[in-house]
Amino acid sequence: MKPVEEAHRVDGAQPVEEAHRVDGAQPVDGAQPVEEAQRVSPPPPAAPHAARTPPARGVRTALWAVALGALLAASVIAAVTIGPAGLAPTDVVASVLAHLGLGEPTLTPLRDGIVWELRMPRALTAAAVGAGLAICGAVMQALTRNPLADPYLLGLSSGASVGAVVVIVLGVGLLLPVAAFAGALAALVATLALAGAAGRTSGGGLAGNPLSPTRTVLAGLAVSSMFGAITSLVIFWSATGDSYREILNWLLGSLAGTDWVSVAIAGGALVAIGIPLIASARTLDAFAFGDAAASALGVHVGRSRVLLLGGTALLTGALVAVSGSIGFVGLILPHGVRLLVGSRHRALLPLSALAGALFLVWADTAARTLFDPRELPVGIITALVGGPVFALLLMRRRVS
Numbered sequence: 001m002k003p004v005e006e007a008h009r010v011d012g013a014q015p016v017e018e019a020h021r022v023d024g025a026q027p028v029d030g031a032q033p034v035e036e037a038q039r040v041s042p043p044p045p046a047a048p049h050a051a052r053t054p055p056a057r058g059v060r061t062a063l064w065a066v067a068l069g070a071l072l073a074a075s076v077i078a079a080v081t082i083g084p085a086g087l088a089p090t091d092v093v094a095s096v097l098a099h100l101g102l103g104e105p106t107l108t109p110l111r112d113g114i115v116w117e118l119r120m121p122r123a124l125t126a127a128a129v130g131a132g133l134a135i136c137g138a139v140m141q142a143l144t145r146n147p148l149a150d151p152y153l154l155g156l157s158s159g160a161s162v163g164a165v166v167v168i169v170l171g172v173g174l175l176l177p178v179a180a181f182a183g184a185l186a187a188l189v190a191t192l193a194l195a196g197a198a199g200r201t202s203g204g205g206l207a208g209n210p211l212s213p214t215r216t217v218l219a220g221l222a223v224s225s226m227f228g229a230i231t232s233l234v235i236f237w238s239a240t241g242d243s244y245r246e247i248l249n250w251l252l253g254s255l256a257g258t259d260w261v262s263v264a265i266a267g268g269a270l271v272a273i274g275i276p277l278i279a280s281a282r283t284l285d286a287f288a289f290g291d292a293a294a295s296a297l298g299v300h301v302g303r304s305r306v307l308l309l310g311g312t313a314l315l316t317g318a319l320v321a322v323s324g325s326i327g328f329v330g331l332i333l334p335h336g337v338r339l340l341v342g343s344r345h346r347a348l349l350p351l352s353a354l355a356g357a358l359f360l361v362w363a364d365t366a367a368r369t370l371f372d373p374r375e376l377p378v379g380i381i382t383a384l385v386g387g388p389v390f391a392l393l394l395m396r397r398r399v400s
Contacts, residue, residue, distance in 0.1 A: 133326065
């Protein structure tokens, strides 16, 4: 009887150990040699269109930023030239360079005053206000996970209106920016206090956090209604003649009468608060997935929401103090930018700022020139443009 190894051997075939042996290598029990283990079939050839990869997101964002920034600079210069004075872009550049100490004055004092004292501060204020409102709108939409959120969601506009109306009725219009800012802060404190009290009463929500998006929005609506009633009462009881027209102009939003102090207020608030808000892009991305997901990603939900809401309110209050209540900028611009670069806040926030600045510069230019010599409040123009544009965005999203 043959041994087992002999019984399983096929004529002309090598033993199993011999079959797996590589020249110069010792067999290993139960394992293939290294060369055999690493031998794989070659990858399939790449498709002809695989080499044409789309540009990286960062490159696309940078291109949009450069394009919008250049368009904004050109728009500011063009807006200053538009009007009955008939200025040229070279006049604007010459006046700016002369005031910066980089050239000799070439314009008459009257034309130089029109550029430097009237139109340039107004155009720069419009750019700063538009940029800040767009940033605040994008932040509010992320924090509340509400696509209809805007900078005035927490009652800030109504609170600022109370402060502005009171000082106008009292005849101390010089204090209007201070009073409007104080009213916005009062509305913020009332909203957060009401939302916090409601959250503690109902058990605090996620991880003891009383400032849930729903409670915050509802508290803002309640505070907005209350301050709106106070504003209406003051107007009905005390406003007459010129004060009534001034109040109406402010409530509808207007950049008439802005000066370099207005530029300093709006621009300073944009730099001091807007840049930190843009830097919070990762936190806002985490909030987009909900409070539970944000907490799992390491975000301190309660503290972050309070800080971001507070920063948004401070920036909105400073902007409203110099421009009045200008609607639709913080609502439609973030949605429009999302169609271009998506929902990542690292790209959304800075591009929304540029788009908001560009939009409000031209809206204000239209407000002061379309019905010359009469001037419309810029809030009317933003509403006339913003309403149809927002409807188109909704229809496009529905189709897509």
